[in-house]
Amino acid sequence: MNKSKFYIDAGTTWSKILEITPFGERKYSVYPTCEARKFNLEYEKITGHTTDKAAKNYENEVVSLAKGAxxxxxxxxxxxxxxxxxxxxxxxxxxxxxxxxxxxxxxxxxxxxxxxxxxxxxxxxxxxxxxxxxxxxxxxxxxxxxxxxxxxxxxxxxxxxxxxxxxxxxxxxxxxxxxxxxxxxxxxxxxxxxxxxxxxxxxxxxxxxxxxxxxxxxxx
Amino acid sequence: MTKDIIAFWGYPHPDLINKTKNLYPDAKWVDLDICFNYPPSKFTPDAYCGIIKNIFDNSFYLKERIIKILAGVGKDKCDSGFFAANLLKNEGFDVEMSYFEQTLPFDKLPDVPISKSNLPLKEKIELITANIVEKKDYSHLETSNAAFGFWGVPPNDLNILKLFPDNTHVFGWSRCVEAKNPANIELEMYVEPDVPTVFFAQTFCSKTLLAKYLADKYNGLYIDIDAIPSNSAYAKIEAFLRLR
CATH class of the missing domain: 3.30.420.40 (ATPase, nucleotide binding domain)
Incomplete structure (x- = not known):
C-alpha cells in the first residue's frame, strides 16, 4: 500500500512539516520543534538548524529555500x-x-x-x-x-x-x-x-x- | 634540540631553494603557511590573515628546530609576508628574504596539468604546494572538462575543497604557483568566463579585493573565510555548486 511522504524543516523553535498523501494531497503543519522531535515519522528529506546535517536525506537550507522559492x-x-x-x-x-x-x-x-x-x-x-x-x-x-x-x-x-x-x-x-x-x-x-x-x-x-x-x- | 628544519612560506625563488637544498641536504622542509594546529603565538592581532598567523604560530613552535626561514616577501606573496619576515628576523630567526617577481608573457607560460586535471581539488592544491620544493612531472595527467572553477590561494582549512567535484579547475595564485609565476598578475586574474567559479580569499588578506572584483565581473561566488570555515561558508559553496 502506498504511504504518505513526509518532509520536515526543523528550525530552532518551530518545525514545518509537509505530508504528501498517496493521492497527491499536500498537508502542511507546524509544531514546536521539541514536540516534533517525538514524532515517529520517516522523512524523505530533512532540512533546518536542528536536523542531522550528516544524514543522507539532509538538504542544505539555502538550497531548499532556492528551490522552494x-x-x-x-x-x-x-x-x-x-x-x-x-x-x-x-x-x-x-x-x-x-x-x-x-x-x-x-x-x-x-x-x-x-x-x-x-x-x-x-x-x-x-x-x-x-x-x-x-x-x-x-x-x-x-x-x-x-x-x-x-x-x-x-x-x-x-x-x-x-x-x-x-x-x-x-x-x-x-x-x-x-x-x-x-x-x-x-x-x-x-x-x-x-x-x-x-x-x-x-x-x-x-x-x-x-x-x-x-x-x-x-x-x- | 637539533636544528633540522628549513622553513619557508609562499614560493621562494627556485634558485634559493636549490642553493639551500645543496647546503642542507638532510634538512626537513616545512611550509609555514600550513595550519598544523600548533599553539597560538599571540604575536598577531586577533583580526589578521589566518595564513600569516600560521606563519607565526609554526615559527615559534618550531623555533628550536628551524635552521633558516626562506621568506617570500615580494609581489609573489604580500606586504604581510614582508612585515612577518622582518619581525621574525627581529625575534632572532635566520630569515632569508626572497623576491620571485619574474614573470613570463601569458602565451609563454608553462602548462598547468594539475590545475586542469580530474584529481580531487584538495589533492590538486596539495600537489601544487608540495611541488614548490619537491619538483615532479605531472604532464601525464589528463585534462578534464571544467564544470567549476576554484580561484584563490590554498585555504587555511583545505576541507572546504572536498565540496567541489573533481572536474573543478584551479585558478588564481594557486595556478600561478603551478606555472612557476607566483607574481604574474595577468595569470592570477585569468579565469574561464563560462565556468562557474568560486573566488576565495582568506579573510583580512588583501587578495579579497581581487576575489570580489573578479566574482562580480564573472558572476561567480565571492567568499572569504577566516581560520575555520563556518557552516554558512560551507552552505554558500554547496548552494553555489548545486544551484549553478
Missing amino acids: KIHLENNFVALDLGSRDIKWVKYKNAKFCDMDWNSSCAAATGATIEMLLKFYDVEVESLKYTDEKYPVTCGIFGLEKIMDDVSKGLDPSVAISKFIHGIAYNAYNFTKNPDKICISGGFCENKCFIDSLKKYCEVLPLGRFVLVDGLALQA
Missing part, C-alpha cells in the same frame, strides 16, 4: 528566509541562481528574540503596528538595550518592540543588498508590523512558512 517566481527575485536564529537569502537573475548569503548563527535580531520580547513584556503580536522610527539592530543586543531604556522611560512596550522590528526589517533590506523586491519566507510573513516596515524600503511578497519544505519535496 523558485516555484513561486521564475524571474529576477530575492527570496529571504528570516528564522528563529538566522537569516538567509538567495537571488535569481534571468531564472538562474546568482547570489546568496547566510548569517547562520546570530539570534540577536531574529524571530526567537521577538517571541521572547513579546512574552517578557506580555504583548500580543497583533498589537504591534508599524512605526516610522527604528532602533539600530546591527547588534541586536544594543537594540534590546534601547527597548529597555525607552520602556523604563514610559514608552509603551508594543511601540518599542515595533521599533525593534522595523530595525530588523531595515537590516534584512541591507543584508539582501537593497533589492527592489523581496519575497519573504518564514514566520515573519505572519508579522504585519515586519511586513509593513519592510515595505518602506521595497516591494514585499510574503511566501509563507513552508517554502523550504516545498523546496525539499521537489526533485533535484
Whole structure:
C-alpha cells in the first residue's frame, strides 16, 4: 500500500512539516520543534538548524529555500528566509541562481528574540503596528538595550518592540543588498508590523512558512 | 634540540631553494603557511590573515628546530609576508628574504596539468604546494572538462575543497604557483568566463579585493573565510555548486 511522504524543516523553535498523501494531497503543519522531535515519522528529506546535517536525506537550507522559492517566481527575485536564529537569502537573475548569503548563527535580531520580547513584556503580536522610527539592530543586543531604556522611560512596550522590528526589517533590506523586491519566507510573513516596515524600503511578497519544505519535496 | 628544519612560506625563488637544498641536504622542509594546529603565538592581532598567523604560530613552535626561514616577501606573496619576515628576523630567526617577481608573457607560460586535471581539488592544491620544493612531472595527467572553477590561494582549512567535484579547475595564485609565476598578475586574474567559479580569499588578506572584483565581473561566488570555515561558508559553496 502506498504511504504518505513526509518532509520536515526543523528550525530552532518551530518545525514545518509537509505530508504528501498517496493521492497527491499536500498537508502542511507546524509544531514546536521539541514536540516534533517525538514524532515517529520517516522523512524523505530533512532540512533546518536542528536536523542531522550528516544524514543522507539532509538538504542544505539555502538550497531548499532556492528551490522552494523558485516555484513561486521564475524571474529576477530575492527570496529571504528570516528564522528563529538566522537569516538567509538567495537571488535569481534571468531564472538562474546568482547570489546568496547566510548569517547562520546570530539570534540577536531574529524571530526567537521577538517571541521572547513579546512574552517578557506580555504583548500580543497583533498589537504591534508599524512605526516610522527604528532602533539600530546591527547588534541586536544594543537594540534590546534601547527597548529597555525607552520602556523604563514610559514608552509603551508594543511601540518599542515595533521599533525593534522595523530595525530588523531595515537590516534584512541591507543584508539582501537593497533589492527592489523581496519575497519573504518564514514566520515573519505572519508579522504585519515586519511586513509593513519592510515595505518602506521595497516591494514585499510574503511566501509563507513552508517554502523550504516545498523546496525539499521537489526533485533535484 | 637539533636544528633540522628549513622553513619557508609562499614560493621562494627556485634558485634559493636549490642553493639551500645543496647546503642542507638532510634538512626537513616545512611550509609555514600550513595550519598544523600548533599553539597560538599571540604575536598577531586577533583580526589578521589566518595564513600569516600560521606563519607565526609554526615559527615559534618550531623555533628550536628551524635552521633558516626562506621568506617570500615580494609581489609573489604580500606586504604581510614582508612585515612577518622582518619581525621574525627581529625575534632572532635566520630569515632569508626572497623576491620571485619574474614573470613570463601569458602565451609563454608553462602548462598547468594539475590545475586542469580530474584529481580531487584538495589533492590538486596539495600537489601544487608540495611541488614548490619537491619538483615532479605531472604532464601525464589528463585534462578534464571544467564544470567549476576554484580561484584563490590554498585555504587555511583545505576541507572546504572536498565540496567541489573533481572536474573543478584551479585558478588564481594557486595556478600561478603551478606555472612557476607566483607574481604574474595577468595569470592570477585569468579565469574561464563560462565556468562557474568560486573566488576565495582568506579573510583580512588583501587578495579579497581581487576575489570580489573578479566574482562580480564573472558572476561567480565571492567568499572569504577566516581560520575555520563556518557552516554558512560551507552552505554558500554547496548552494553555489548545486544551484549553478
